[in-house]
Amino acid sequence: MTTLKMPKVDNNTLKDKNKIVKDLGEFTDKKNILFEIEELKPYETDGLTAYKQTPLVVVLPENKKEVSQILSYCNKNNLKIVPRGAGTGLSGGSLPLADCVLLSLGKFNKILEVDYKNRCVVAQPCVTNLSITEAVQENNFYYAPDPSSQLACSIGGNVAENSGGVHSLKYGATTNNLLGIEVVLMDGTIVKFGGKTFDSEGYDFLGLMTGSEGLLGVITEVTVKILKSPENVKAALVGFPTIEDAGNCVSQIIADGIIPAGMEIMDKALTKATNDFSKAGYPVDAEAMMIVELDGTELEVNELIKKVELIAKKNNCSSIKISKTKEERLKFWAGRKAAFPACGVLAPDYMCMDGSIPRSKLAEVLKEITKLSKKYNLPVANAFHAGDGNLHPLIMFDANDEESLRKTEEFGAEILKYCVKVGGALTGEHGVGIEKRELMCEAFNNNDIQQQLNIKIALDPSSLLNPGKVYPILRKCAEEGRVHVHGGKTKFPDIPRF
Ligand SMILES: Cc1cc2nc3c(=O)[nH]c(=O)nc-3n(C[C@H](O)[C@H](O)[C@H](O)COP(=O)(O)OP(=O)(O)OC[C@H]3O[C@@H](n4cnc5c(N)ncnc54)[C@H](O)[C@@H]3O)c2cc1C
Incomplete structure (x- = not known):
């Protein structure tokens, strides 16, 4: 993870920039093609700001036909293409490549249909997560998965990352709330998976596309479930003298x-x-x-709150505060939702890790993180979607100091390896991207990875769609018909930092 290798830059593509810009103008209005350096700068990073790379060109298509034509053109001309939603991803999934066409879905920002009878919303992929709830809340409905970035992140990005939120414990992550998608494949074919029903015949392509991080297709339409807002909601704010007590209480x-x-x-x-x-x-x-939130009927919530209070006391809690009003409950959550930006006061930069562990291992893993924090001499603060076992250690560092970044990456990698060691996973919700790519071999053996890559090859034989992400791939699979797992022998130029 310390030296980030990316697919080899094709110098011919760099030389052909003017022609590519001109060709793209055949498929979409010229105002939708950005190629001047100052226009490209806003697209050079995502939420993993430690890495930056200016793309060759940015294109903002306006409809699926344009997306299809652009993908088909890139496919025929061997051009790499990186899909991008709102760019809030924390694992570098939409980080551009120097020789790529960056495909921004920014103009796909409309809600197409609110269907209360089928309890779903059909939206374009760059509609923000929060806008879906906003579109239905006057009728007491909402969209359940609520990433802390919900004000900014796109629903297409949520599907691509299988994003979760604090309410995923009870209501599931994106995959559990998704009914259908429309996708453009690398050769330009437009396909629909799922629809408004709960299941459909054939392979579960909807499941396959969810969490595919922009490697298998470009999502151009999303249909999600909406839920009726609960009659009553209360939250408890509970303090504990030790992490172990808190972990035991959750279990x-x-x-x-x-x-x-x-x-x-x-x-x-x-x-x-x-x-x-x-x-x-x-x-x-x-x-x-x-913070524990209970929802349901008034009777149910009051009963559950009592039970939670009792369990918290048995686990030595030092304080309990129950929300009395909606405003107070939202205030409890407002702090949690602002936890990442709040770290800005602790250090110039933070890197948010995202591992998943069995709930019972919380205290053990946090002890290990404290030990590693001392070893690397880097402070760390921890947030934890405790119910789902999803851990977010936030490592404080200075991105302007190359050594500090290198140590942070090593520290982060050690945390994630430990998560796998105790029976967890490399990611709970932020995806693999470039951040955890080299760690995939910790979680999967070569056969596992090869089987996953066979699916990639079937849909994108030349590995042009978001190459260099998720899998430790270091050469174009088309050349040999197979994709090879990185053996550490092939050297490619490092992607520039800053
Ligand atoms: C402060 C902060 C808090 C966060 N909190 C959470 C949280 O609570 N839970 C959580 O899960 N995540 C969280 N995130 C991470 C991030 O917001 C999510 O991963 C989100 O889903 C990314 O959406 P996006 O539109 O920004 O996607 P991008 O960052 O633009 O892209 C993410 C990936 O999806 C692909 N992609 C995007 N759109 C499409 C498309 N239409 N078709 C195909 N591929 C596409 C990209 O290629 C890339 O690989 C947080 C991020 C920040 C900055």
């Missing part, structure tokens, strides 16, 4: 058969930073803080 709540709408833990460092930032009224002296 006990689940073991007792309670599935809260959300259940989050933050460690002391992050609780303090977020409280200073958002004045959420958090117990700043506690070693760990938990």
Whole structure:
């Protein structure tokens, strides 16, 4: 992970820039093609800001026919293409390549249909996650997966990353709330998977495309489920003297058969930073803080809150505050949702890791992270989607210091390896992108990876769609008909940082 290798830059493509710009003008209005350096700059990174690369050209198609023509053109002319939604991804999935056409879905920003009878919304991919809830909330409906970035991130990006949020514990991640998609494949073919029904015949291509990180196709339309808003919602803010107590409390709540709408833990460092930032009224002296949200009928919620209080007390909690009003509950969450930006006061930069672990391993993994923090001499703050076992250690560093970035990457890699070691996974929701690409071999053996790559080859034989992401691929598969897992022998130029 320390030296990031990317697919070899094709110098002929760089030389052909003017021709490519002219050719793209055949498929979409010229105003939708950006090629001057100052126009390209805003697209050179995503939420993983440690890496930057200016693309060759950016194209913003206006409809699926244009997307299809552009992909077909790139396919015929051996041009790499990187799809991009809102660019909030934290694993570098939409990081451009120097010789790529960056395909921004920015103009696909309309809600196409609100269908209450079938309880779904049909939207273009660059509609923001929050806009879907906003479109239906006056009728007491909402879209359940709620990433903290929901104000900005796109629903197409959510599908590509299988994004989750604090409410995924009870209502599932994107994959559990997705009914259908329209996708343009690399050769320009437009296909639909799923629709408005809960299941469809044939292979589960909808499942395959969800979380495919822009490697298998470009999503041009999304149909998602909407849910009726619960009658009653309450949240509890609970402080604990140790992380172990908080972890045990989470496990006990689940073991007792309670599935809260959300259940989050933050460690002391992050609780303090977020409280200073958002004045959420958090117990700043506690070693760990938990927010638990219960929803349902009034009777049900009151009953569940009592049970949670009892379990928290049995696990030595030092404080409990129950929300009395909707405003108070939203204030509890506002702090958690602003946890990442709040880290801005702790260090010039932070890198947000995203591992998944069995809930019972929380205390063990956090102890290991503290040990590693000392080893690398880099502070860390931890947020945890505790119910789902999804851990977000935020490593504080200085991106202007090359050595600090190198140490951060090594530290992050060690955390993720440890997550795999205790039976977890490299990612809970942020995807693999470039960030965890070289770690895929920790989680999968060569056969596993090869089988996954065979699917990629079937849909994109020349590996032109978002190459260099997710899999440690280092050469075009078309040349040999197979994709080879990186053996460390082939050298490609490093992608420039900053
Ligand atoms: C402050 C902050 C908080 C966050 N909190 C959460 C959180 O709580 N939960 C969570 O899951 N994530 C979170 N994220 C990560 C990020 O917001 C999600 O991964 C989100 O789904 C990315 O959407 P995007 O539109 O920004 O996609 P981008 O960053 O533009 O792209 C992400 C990936 O999807 C691909 N892609 C995008 N659009 C398409 C498309 N239409 N067709 C095919 N491929 C496409 C890209 O090629 C890339 O590989 C957070 C990020 C930030 C900055």
